[in-house]
Each structure stands twice: as C-alpha cells, then as structure tokens.
Amino acid sequence: MSIRTEEMVLNMGPQHPSTHGVLRLELTLEGEIITKVVPHIGYLHRCFEKHCEAMTYQQVVPYTDRMDYLAAMGNELGYAIAVEKLLNIQVPERVEYIRVIMAELQRIASHLVAIGTYGADIGAFTPFLYCFRDRERILHLFEITCGARLLYNYIWPGGLSHDLHPDFVRLTREFIKEFRPNLVELNNLLTYNRIFIDRTANVGILPVETAINFGITGPMLRGSGMKWDLRRDDPYSVYHKFEFDIPVGEGKMGTVGDSWDRYYVRVREMEESLKIIEQALDQLPEGDVTSAIPKRIKPPVGQVYTRIENPRGELGYFIISDGSTSPFRVKVRAPSFVNLQIMDELCRGHMVADVVAILGSVDIVLGEVDR
Amino acid sequence: MKTTEEIFQILKENFPNSELTLKTDVPTEPFIIIAPFDVDKISLFLRDNPDLLFDSLMCLSGVDDFNGQKVKDENGNEVMQGGTLSVYYHLESTSIRHKLVLKTSTSRDNPEVVSVSEIWNSANWHEREAFDMFGIKFINHPDLRRILMPYDWEFGYPLRKDYQNPEFYQGMKVPY
Numbered sequence: 216m217s218i219r220t221e222e223m224v225l226n227m228g229p230q231h232p233s234t235h236g237v238l239r240l241e242l243t244l245e246g247e248i249i250t251k252v253v254p255h256i257g258y259l260h261r262c263f264e265k266h267c268e269a270m271t272y273q274q275v276v277p278y279t280d281r282m283d284y285l286a287a288m289g290n291e292l293g294y295a296i297a298v299e300k301l302l303n304i305q306v307p308e309r310v311e312y313i314r315v316i317m318a319e320l321q322r323i324a325s326h327l328v329a330i331g332t333y334g335a336d337i338g339a340f341t342p343f344l345y346c347f348r349d350r351e352r353i354l355h356l357f358e359i360t361c362g363a364r365l366l367y368n369y370i371w372p373g374g375l376s377h378d379l380h381p382d383f384v385r386l387t388r389e390f391i392k393e394f395r396p397n398l399v400e401l402n403n404l405l406t407y408n409r410i411f412i413d414r415t416a417n418v419g420i421l422p423v424e425t426a427i428n429f430g431i432t433g434p435m436l437r438g439s440g441m442k443w444d445l446r447r448d449d450p451y452s453v454y455h456k457f458e459f460d461i462p463v464g465e466g467k468m469g470t471v472g473d474s475w476d477r478y479y480v481r482v483r484e485m486e487e488s489l490k491i492i493e494q495a496l497d498q499l500p501e502g503d504v505t506s507a508i509p510k511r512i513k514p515p516v517g518q519v520y521t522r523i524e525n526p527r528g529e530l531g532y533f534i535i536s537d538g539s540t541s542p543f544r545v546k547v548r549a550p551s552f553v554n555l556q557i558m559d560e561l562c563r564g565h566m567v568a569d570v571v572a573i574l575g576s577v578d579i580v581l582g583e584v585d586r
Numbered sequence: 587m588k589t590t591e592e593i594f595q596i597l598k599e600n601f602p603n604s605e606l607t608l609k610t611d612v613p614t615e616p617f618i619i620i621a622p623f624d625v626d627k628i629s630l631f632l633r634d635n636p637d638l639l640f641d642s643l644m645c646l647s648g649v650d651d652f653n654g655q656k657v658k659d660e661n662g663n664e665v666m667q668g669g670t671l672s673v674y675y676h677l678e679s680t681s682i683r684h685k686l687v688l689k690t691s692t693s694r695d696n697p698e699v700v701s702v703s704e705i706w707n708s709a710n711w712h713e714r715e716a717f718d719m720f721g722i723k724f725i726n727h728p729d730l731r732r733i734l735m736p737y738d739w740e741f742g743y744p745l746r747k748d749y750q751n752p753e754f755y756q757g758m759k760v761p762y
Contacts (some may be wrong), residue, residue, distance in 0.1 A: 256733065256734065257732075257733060257734040257735060257736070260734040260735065262744060264719075264745060265744055265745055268747075300614055301613070301614065303613070427641050427642050427680055428641070428642075428706060428707050428708070429707045429708050430642060430643055430644070430706065430707070430708025431708075441680075443680065448683070515613055516612070516613075517612045517613035517614055518612060518614065518615065518674075519613075519614045519615060520615065520644075520645060520676050520687070522644070529644065531644060531645050531676070533645055533647050533674065533676070535649060544647070544649050544650075546645065546647035546648075546649075548644060548645040548676075552711065553708055553711070553712075556707070556708065556710060556711050585734060586734070
C-alpha cells in the first residue's frame with residue numbers, strides 16, 4: 216500500500232551556502248523525493264551586454280573578467296580571440312604561448328575551487344583547505360605577472376598588458392613540481408574516500424544524448440563519456456602544438472555520467488593542464504608582447520562567433536560590429552548558464568540531500584549565469 | 587563536412603516554398619536568412635537529415651537591428667518605429683563537425699518567431715533570455731517568462747537600443 220502525500224514546495228536559496236552564490240531552486244517535493252526543480256536566476260544580473268554597447272572594444276576587457284570570476288583569464292582570452300578575428304590580425308607567438316600558460320594555470324585554479332567546494336558541500340571540509348592552499352600559489356603567480364589576483368585585465372586584443380616577470384618561469388616550474396604530489400594526496404583524501412563515493416556515485420546520471428541536446432559542454436559532457444574538448448576539436452591559439460589527453464568519465468565507481476565521474480574528470484584535467492604548461496614553458500619563444508596591440512580598434516562591418524574551452528565548458532562570444540569603435544552587440548554564451556538548465560532533468564527522483572551533490576558537480580559560477 | 591553554400595543548396599531543394607537567402611558578403615562567417623515561421627521546420631530538418639545532423643545548438647542570440655525610423659516621443663526621448671529584430675542561431679554537428687549560422691528577422695512592432703526548444707532543449711533558456719531582453723515572442727515555447735530581469739519588470743526590454751531607464755523601481759530611484 217502506498218500513501219499519497221501532499222506535494223510541498225521548498226525554496227532552496229537565494230542564501231543557501233551550497234548554491235555557490237545567489238541562486239534560488241524551487242523544489243517540488245513528494246515526501247523527500249524531488250518531482251520538479253525550477254531554477255530562478257538573475258539575482259546578479261548587471262547588464263554586461265548593454266554595458267558593452269556603450270564602450271570601446273578595449274574598455275570591455277575588464278568587464279569580461281567579472282563574468283566567470285574564477286576563470287577570468289579564460290574570459291579575456293575568448294574576448295581577445297573574437298576581436299582579433301573581427302580585425303583579422305595575427306598576434307606574436309610569445310603572446311600565444313603566454314596566453315596558453317595563463318589559461319591552463321587558471322583552469323587548475325578554477326578546478327581546485329570546484330573540487331574543494333564540492334567536498335565542503337558534501338561534508339569533507341579538510342580537502343577544501345588543501346585545494347585553496349595550492350590555488351593561492353597560482354594566484355601568486357598571476358599577481359607577480361599583472362598585479363591582480365582575481366580580475367586581471369591582462370589579455371588584451373592583440374597582445375598582453377605586461378610581459379612575464381623574470382621569476383615567473385622558475386616559480387611556475389617549482390609549483391608544478393610540488394603540485395603533482397599534492398594531487399595524489401588529494402585523491403587519497405577525497406576522491407577515493409568511501410563516504411564521498413557513496414554520496415556521489417550513481418547520483419545524477421546524465422546520458423550523453425541528453426547532454427548534447429541540452430547543449431552541455433566542458434567537464435560535464437566529458438563526464439558523460441564523450442571525448443569532446445574544443446582545445447582539440449576546434450583548436451584556437453596554439454593548442455594544436457601540445458600533446459595532452461582528454462579525460463572522460465568511465466563509470467569507475469558507478470555509472471558513466473554520474474556526479475563522481477564529473478568530479479573525477481576535473482581532477483584528471485588538472486594533470487593534463489600541468490603537461491600543457493610544462494610543454495609551453497619549454498618552447499616559450501622570445502619576443503615583444505605589446506607590439507601587435509592596435510591603438511584604435513575599428514573593425515569592419517561584420518559578425519563573428521568564437522568559442523574557447525573555459526574550465527566550465529564552451530565560452531562563446533558573438534560580436535556584431537557596425538564599423539564603429541564600440542561593438543553593436545555582444546552576446547556571451549556562458550557555459551554555466553547553459554549547464555544549469557539540466558538541473559531539473561538530473562534531480563528528479565532523487566532526495567533533497569542529493570540536490571547539493573548534483574549542483575556541486577554541475578559547478579556553476581553565478582557571475583557568469585546572470586552576467 | 588559541408589560548407590554553408592552546400593547546405594543552402596540542400597535546403598533550397600527541400601523547402602522550395604520557403605524564403606531562403608544566402609549571405610556571404612560579411613567578413614568571417616556566411617549565414618542563411620530564413621523566415622521566422624519556417625524556423626522550426628528547417629531546424630528539425632537540419633537536425634534529423636543524415637547528411638547534416640546538427641545535433642547541438644551552440645548559441646541563440648537576439649539582436650536589435652535598429653533600422654527603423656527614429657521619432658521623438660512626448661517626453662523628447664528618441665524611440666524607434668518600424669524596423670526589425672533578429673535572432674541568430676549558431677548550430678554545430680558533433681558527429682560530422684560542421685557549423686552553420688541561421689538568421690531570421692521579425693517586425694519590431696509585433697516580434698514573433700517559432701520556438702526551437704522542442705528540437706534543442708538548450709534553446710529553452712536562450713529564448714527566454716531573448717524574450718526578456720528584446721521582447722521577441724517565441725511561439726510554442728513551453729515556459730516563456732522573464733529570466734534575468736525581475737518577474738515584475740514592466741519597463742520594457744533592456745537590450746533594445748531605444749530602451750529608457752525607468753525613474754523609479756519599487757520606490758527606489760534607478761539612475762543614481
């Protein structure tokens with residue numbers, strides 16, 4: 216005999232610690248089982264796209280930092296590539312290499328936050344501190360490069376604002392050397408922790424066909440077992456010169472595409488990023504990083520859509536130029552915005568406690584969802 | 587792998603009654619202009635045809651073309667009369683690995699486009715965003731509400747070029 220209970224609507228957020236910002240999830244519950252999830256977003260909306268239309272192309276760069284504030288280098292890189300394509304200019308090789316190094320360091324820093332906070336959401340507080348200790352070293356590398364720790368304004372259309380600090384290469388190599396054993400430690404502490412596996416394996420399974428139809432990209436798509444990475448499948452900058460693997464979910468602890476797979480893809484991606492940084496440091500050419508920066512950006516009438524692989528997925532910039540010095544329209548295809556749509560699909564039939572585990576594995580940044 | 591020109595020819599053969607235009611004179615990427623009420627038919631064809639297989643919608647963007655007539659309203663603000671709003675669709679096939687850009691334009695006074703959220707689920711929120719920011723109504727959309735702006739925002743559509751800030755919102759002065 217089954218007893219039908221009345222449905223209950225529960226608001227999770229906007230001030231809930233595990234929503235990683237101001238997100239409100241409207242959960243419809245039957246007992247403790249979720250029947251429907253409606254995300255309400257927009258609490259951080261600050262009209263990035265409207266701002267762009269009132270500024271010159273150069274002035275937009277600091278604003279792009281503030282979208283995905285955990286991966287600001289990636290945002291700048293995507294914007295710079297889009298504007299360069301509109302202008303049809305080439306940048307010096309040294310610039311490309313430094314951009315790749317910065318983007319990969321940023322990927323590690325961003326994944327460290329994702330992993331650390333994911334552990335903290337689920338109840339493992341110690342790995343969070345270990346992750347932030349390592350992230351701090353990357354932020355220090357950024358600080359000696361451009362003076363800022365989070366919002367850099369470093370990658371400009373046509374070049375970079377500064378060349379590398381004389382100590383940068385040495386310090387980065389030291390960091391890589393010391394970070395590798397820390398990753399092993401992290402795996403022992405969190406990845407293969409029995410409680411962590413029980414909370415995440417077989418939770419929120421995402422089949423690959425559903426993922427593609429929902430436009431899911433980044434570690435979430437790879438967690439579902441699809442080998443799709445824009446760094447290899449639609450190469451930009453100088454990524455075609457480096458060798459690296461693309462980790463995918465294998466269902467090691469449960470089913471392919473569960474929360475543990477999505478988490479583990481991020482852990483393994485950090486190792487691959489280390490490989491790319493090492494290769495880039497070995498091949499780093501000499502040259503001037505500011506020589507190709509245009510004094511005045513006035514692209515011809517036209518439009519361009521470019522995309523890069525940001526830590527959270529495909530970051531696309533759609534820019535329309537009307538021939539003036541400020542863009543006519545900038546649309547940002549933010550990976551978190553698209554990935555968050557899947558919440559309803561993933562949460563149905565799970566318990567309330569699993570919402571936290573699933574949301575953490577989606578890894579959203581609200582600054583980018585709301586723009 | 588098919589180029590935009592080849593896809594344009596395939597579409598022409600299969601949709602003889604639809605208005606289709608190929609634009610190649612813009613720098614960087616060519617696109618195909620389609621009619622706003624053919625969007626769903628053409629999209630379904632593009633997704634399911636074995637030679638095309640556009641299984642992923644990368645991006646959907648609303649644009650204010652700002653090509654109507656500028657007139658002054660009673661407060662002396664410049665507003666736009668007539669003209670068009672556009673929607674751009676950026677499609678990709680993850681198996682064949684080709685890309686395509688579609689564009690459709692609709693009148694500014696009564697902007698209506700057929701929704702593609704049944705075909706690609708990722709369109710759902712993108713269309714809501716375009717509705718929120720430009721007021722484009724997507725016909726057959728399952729849940730067309732505002733998404734980024736507050737649900738009770740009644741001062742128009744912010745990304746339209748002639749948008750005016752309201753003076754007060756819920757008792758708060760807006761232009762500070």
